[in-house]
Amino acid sequence: MVRPVEVPAVTAEASFADALRHAIARRGLALNRIRSHLADRGLHVGVATLSTWQSGRRVPCEDSLATVTALEELLELPPGWLTVRIPPARTETTPQPYAVVDYAEALTRLLDRLRRDAHGRLRNVTVLEEVRIGADRSAHRRRVTQSVVAVQPVDRLIIAHQGEPGCDAERLALRAVSGCRAGRVARSPEAGAMLGELLLDRVLAVGETAVVHYEIEDRTGLPATEYQRFSEWGGMHYVLEVQFDRTALPVRVYELRRRHTSGPDLIHRELMLTPDARVHTIEPSAAPGTIGITWEWD
Numbered sequence: 001m002v003r004p005v006e007v008p009a010v011t012a013e014a015s016f017a018d019a020l021r022h023a024i025a026r027r028g029l030a031l032n033r034i035r036s037h038l039a040d041r042g043l044h045v046g047v048a049t050l051s052t053w054q055s056g057r058r059v060p061c062e063d064s065l066a067t068v069t070a071l072e073e074l075l076e077l078p079p080g081w082l083t084v085r086i087p088p089a090r091t092e093t094t095p096q097p098y099a100v101v102d103y104a105e106a107l108t109r110l111l112d113r114l115r116r117d118a119h120g121r122l123r124n125v126t127v128l129e130e131v132r133i134g135a136d137r138s139a140h141r142r143r144v145t146q147s148v149v150a151v152q153p154v155d156r157l158i159i160a161h162q163g164e165p166g167c168d169a170e171r172l173a174l175r176a177v178s179g180c181r182a183g184r185v186a187r188s189p190e191a192g193a194m195l196g197e198l199l200l201d202r203v204l205a206v207g208e209t210a211v212v213h214y215e216i217e218d219r220t221g222l223p224a225t226e227y228q229r230f231s232e233w234g235g236m237h238y239v240l241e242v243q244f245d246r247t248a249l250p251v252r253v254y255e256l257r258r259r260h261t262s263g264p265d266l267i268h269r270e271l272m273l274t275p276d277a278r279v280h281t282i283e284p285s286a287a288p289g290t291i292g293i294t295w296e297w298d
Contacts, residue, residue: 020053024054027075038070041070045067069235072235078150083234097120100288102260102261103191110194114186121150123148129239130143130144131242133242135245139224139227140217140221141215142227143213144213147212153206155199155202162194164223165192170187173219174194177214180212181201182196198212226256226295231286236283238282241279243277246277257291259288280293
């Protein structure tokens with residue numbers, strides 16, 4: 001467990017405006033100084049806009065998420081501490097959890113079988129992920145080191161995983177390595193997916209952080225052609241590394257970014273394998289959506 005991050009004394013239910021106002025007062029920065037710091041990062045927002053945000057007359061829109069993330073860094077706040085307080089855009093229906101994946105309905109049903117109220121209480125700070133591809137071309141193991149910060153009091157992390165099309169979800173397994181212990185697991189045979197609980201050693205207060213290590217094993221043996229990590233909230237630092245077996249090397253490998261698992265590629269760039277059959281992609285501050293690596297077999 002790492003040292004808690006200090007946060008302004010506001011409740012978890014405080015509005016975006018209240019939280020921003022207290023955070024600015026705590027740092028003692030004038031709005032024109034904040035505007036200048038943001039401009040140095042290539043983010044141009046007026047003093048008037050910042051004023052309306054902290055007064056509550058307006059709230060940031062989706063196009064302003066990068067600015068809000070930069071404000072969290074500038075005001076020395078945990079990642080997601082302000083972002084989570086932005087009210088959702090008004091639509092005819094409330095967005096469901098896991099909306100960036102095409103099996104969101106299956107995951108939402110699984111979430112109801114675990115702890116619906118646990119969803120959204122944590123934000124990822126850093127995720128380091130290694131996916132191992134075996135000689136049978138299957139993604140048989142995924143190893144993860146994940147640091148998180150609480151934006152609401154929470155005692156567990158919910159992990160999602162989907163196997164290859166047609167996989168037997170009963171052959172997917174979650175194993176806690178350190179910093180947590182395994183809780184309940186719920187599976188969807190139709191989606192070939194699972195949700196699992198990683199139980200922390202105590203309840204995290206808002207702003208407190210934790211580091212967990214875990215593995216997901218896929219014993220189905222089905223050939224894989226890509227791996228995507230989805231993120232519902234922006235801001236995490238993400239490193240994905242894929243290790244291929246030397247006896248089963250792909251002919252081409254690409255990194256990709258998407259707003260949705262089945263959406264068009266925003267980035268599709270070829271990667272080169274290292275001499276030890278590894279390939280990786282790094283995203284310093286991920287946007288909501290997916291980041292992944294895809295490959296072609298001969």
